[in-house]
Amino acid sequence: MIETRFHGRGGQGAVTSAELLALAAIQEGKFAQAFPSFGPERRGAPVLAFSRVAEEQIRLRSQIYDPDVVLVLDSSLLEIMDVTEGLKAGGTLVVNSKQPVKELASRFHFEGSLWAVDATHIARELLGRPITNTTMLGALLRATGIVDIDSVSEPLRHRFGLIAAKNEKALREAYDKVEKEEIKP
Amino acid sequence: MSKRIGMEVSIAVAEAVKLANADVIAAYPITPQTHIVEHLSELVADGDLDAEYVCVESEHSAMSAVVGASAAGARSYTATASQGLALMHEILFIASSMRLPIVMTVANRALSGPLSIWNDHSDVMASRDCGWIQYFVENGQEAFDHTLIAFRVAEDPEVSLPVIVNLDGFILSHMIEPHVLLDDEEVARYIPPFRPVNRLDPDNPVTMGDFAMPEFYTEVKKSQEMALRNSRATIDKGWQEFAELTGRKYQAVETYKTEGAEILMLSMGALGETASVAVDRMRDQGLPVGLVKLRLWRPFPSDDLLKALGGAKKIVVMDRAISFGAAANPVAAEVTSLLYDTEPRPCIFNSVVGLGGRDVRVEDFEAIVKKAMQGHSYPGPVGDYDLIGVRE
Amino acid sequence: MTSKEKTWTWRDIPVGAVAENPGSSSEYLTGGWRSQRPVFTPDNCVQCGVCYIYCPDASIVMTPEGYPEILLDYCKGCGICARECYMATFGLSCFEMVDEEEFR
Numbered sequence: 249m250i251e252t253r254f255h256g257r258g259g260q261g262a263v264t265s266a267e268l269l270a271l272a273a274i275q276e277g278k279f280a281q282a283f284p285s286f287g288p289e290r291r292g293a294p295v296l297a298f299s300r301v302a303e304e305q306i307r308l309r310s311q312i313y314d315p316d317v318v319l320v321l322d323s324s325l326l327e328i329m330d331v332t333e334g335l336k337a338g339g340t341l342v343v344n345s346k347q348p349v350k351e352l353a354s355r356f357h358f359e360g361s362l363w364a365v366d367a368t369h370i371a372r373e374l375l376g377r378p379i380t381n382t383t384m385l386g387a388l389l390r391a392t393g394i395v396d397i398d399s400v401s402e403p404l405r406h407r408f409g410l411i412a413a414k415n416e417k418a419l420r421e422a423y424d425k426v427e428k429e430e431i432k433p
Numbered sequence: 434m435s436k437r438i439g440m441e442v443s444i445a446v447a448e449a450v451k452l453a454n455a456d457v458i459a460a461y462p463i464t465p466q467t468h469i470v471e472h473l474s475e476l477v478a479d480g481d482l483d484a485e486y487v488c489v490e491s492e493h494s495a496m497s498a499v500v501g502a503s504a505a506g507a508r509s510y511t512a513t514a515s516q517g518l519a520l521m522h523e524i525l526f527i528a529s530s531m532r533l534p535i536v537m538t539v540a541n542r543a544l545s546g547p548l549s550i551w552n553d554h555s556d557v558m559a560s561r562d563c564g565w566i567q568y569f570v571e572n573g574q575e576a577f578d579h580t581l582i583a584f585r586v587a588e589d590p591e592v593s594l595p596v597i598v599n600l601d602g603f604i605l606s607h608m609i610e611p612h613v614l615l616d617d618e619e620v621a622r623y624i625p626p627f628r629p630v631n632r633l634d635p636d637n638p639v640t641m642g643d644f645a646m647p648e649f650y651t652e653v654k655k656s657q658e659m660a661l662r663n664s665r666a667t668i669d670k671g672w673q674e675f676a677e678l679t680g681r682k683y684q685a686v687e688t689y690k691t692e693g694a695e696i697l698m699l700s701m702g703a704l705g706e707t708a709s710v711a712v713d714r715m716r717d718q719g720l721p722v723g724l725v726k727l728r729l730w731r732p733f734p735s736d737d738l739l740k741a742l743g744g745a746k747k748i749v750v751m752d753r754a755i756s757f758g759a760a761a762n763p764v765a766a767e768v769t770s771l772l773y774d775t776e777p778r779p780c781i782f783n784s785v786v787g788l789g790g791r792d793v794r795v796e797d798f799e800a801i802v803k804k805a806m807q808g809h810s811y812p813g814p815v816g817d818y819d820l821i822g823v824r825e
Numbered sequence: 826m827t828s829k830e831k832t833w834t835w836r837d838i839p840v841g842a843v844a845e846n847p848g849s850s851s852e853y854l855t856g857g858w859r860s861q862r863p864v865f866t867p868d869n870c871v872q873c874g875v876c877y878i879y880c881p882d883a884s885i886v887m888t889p890e891g892y893p894e895i896l897l898d899y900c901k902g903c904g905i906c907a908r909e910c911y912m913a914t915f916g917l918s919c920f921e922m923v924d925e926e927e928f929r
Contacts, residue, residue, distance in 0.1 A: 266609075267609050270439055270609045270610070271439040271609065273439075274437070274438065274439030274610075274611045275439070277437075279610075279611060280439065280609075280610065280611065281608055281609065281610050282608070282609040282610075283603075283607055283608050283609065284607060306610075307706040307707065307709050307710050308706070308707055308710055308795070309601075309604055309605075309703045309704070309706050309707045309793075310707050310792050310793060310794040310795065311792045313794075403439075
């Protein structure tokens with residue numbers, strides 16, 4: 249079972265990222281959950297979303313404390329919280345950042361791999377607005393392989409309709425451009 | 434043909450109401466029930482469900498509206514949570530005494546105050562004695578299935594009683610997970626057309642919701658009580674027919690690894706799934722632990738529960754609500770009274786967990802069981818229970 | 826409730842306790858509750874029907890000729906008809922409340 253925590257700000261679509269990942273996994277015949285950090289929704293406030301993906305039926309109904317993967321939609325969150333909290337040893341952190349991954353790596357001390365991509369740039373260019381949830385999902389899929397990238401197409405179409413193609417393009421762009429750096433404590 | 438798709442549990446519940454082809458839906462939105470009724474109003478607005486969606490100004494009105502609609506012979510549905518259920522309270526009793534087969538989803542949420550939008554069972558426990566059939570479900574699939582099962586059972590002329598399907602707010606209502614849905618044809622085979630026992634019909638007038646003198650009221654209450662008790666046969670039939678249709682089997686009381694267990698946990702709702710993971714872990718450690726899950730809360734399945742709990746030396750009952758100042762919390766009170774006459778009488782421990790959205794983890798169940806394994810205090814002091822995770 | 830229903834066991838109660846004989850409250854005669862009886866004076870009556878509207882027990886019916894008729898099986902003697910009568914404004918109420926004792 250792979251547990252992922254999504255960090256974003258209200259309105260950036262962290263919950264949608266988690267949903268799309270779960271829907272793609274279910275599409276593949278896997279079992280999956282996606283859920284928000286339960287509570288009131290406030291635009292701009294830091295928010296969390298979660299997903300679990302597994303080959304067998306998932307019976308855990310508690311929240312996620314020790315994720316295998318953490319996805320950060322907005323690099324400004326790095327200044328106000330420790331996004332690696334609870335991240336398992338050997339885990340994966342995927343960050344939206346303008347900084348090259350090697351530079352970004354210097355600020356982290358966990359054991360695992362860091363992946364980074366300038367998703368805001370990609371989203372501005374391809375979607376016309378800095379909403380990075382679908383773009384960063386591409387980076388997440390490259391970094392983790394939780395689901396096949398092609399499995400996301402159908403959930404994207406269902407969710408975004410006419411603008412699904414643009415979102416898929418941004419997703420694939422981030423998939424190709426995301427870069428990796430191993431982090432040692 | 435059945436299809437497996439990922440969706441939010443609330444949406445799956447709304448889709449079940451659509452498949453059941455409800456005629457009237459009257460609801461007032463309240464967290465965490467909102468997504469259910471939002472989706473239903475969309476389905477009606479888009480013409481995908483031919484129903485009357487009544488936007489009411491309160492839950493008191495929502496319940497009153499479905500009482501009227503059901504009395505007129507319409508298949509009627511509503512959903513609520515917490516304060517909304519509390520506001521419906523007086524009408525709940527009228528719906529059951531009038532024997533109106535309304536189906537309601539309660540996305541369980543804590544009662545104020547302090548204001549909490551998060552999950553526990555205090556809402557439905559405060560309406561425990563309202564005379565409705567009450568199910569608890571563990572996951573999205575069960576929520577979808579039991580929404581259909583509820584219509585099947587409620588409207589059976591042998592039953593003609595309203596049904597509450599309890600699903601844990603947020604923990605289930607806001608969860609995206611896989612569901613196997615049914616199609617219209619399958620549901621039509623499962624749920625026959627609604628043929629009300631009584632109906633407001635100008636050509637054959639009757640008086641409903643009437644007045645009763647003291648020499649009459651006791652008999653009416655006994656008749657209502659027997660209807661709820663006797664509904665059990667149809668409840669079982671509802672599950673059996675559903676299993677024939679889908680292969681998914683449900684029972685009033687379900688057990689998990691209870692064979693050879695000396696200590697049993699008893700839970701209702703979504704707690705059961707996490708508890709089963711805890712049982713796996715403790716079994717791996719060699720601990721003789723099992724789990725009993727109560728799916729049917731009313732009518733209380735006494736015989737099934739006696740059978741499931743029989744032989745255990747210790748029983749830990751999980752409650753997700755406090756019965757303030759009581760001798761025991763709601764579920765523990767029932768179980769204790771049920772087991773009073775059994776020989777040898779087991780030790781009963783009561784843990785209150787997950788109040789107002791407090792997360793309940795596998796580790797919590799392990800700690801609860803391990804503590805109970807060391808204790809042997811029955812009969813303990815009246816009102817003695819553990820409030821799990823409370824800061825002392 | 827008729828005397829027959831008073832012997833019903835819980836098994837005899839119709840589902841939902843519906844009254845299958847609607848309008849059965851007409852079998853329940855409340856005239857015996859009365860300590861005063863309204864006595865009608867046709868000469869005062871202008872056939873306005875105010876008494877018919879105000880009677881809280883629907884114990885006044887209007888005759889085909891347009892006059893009120895008191896149904897004494899149901900009238901509880903409240904006196905509202907005598908008070909609300911249009912002609913009472915002029916001290917000429919159509920109804921005079923008379924002690925039941927006078928009729929024994």
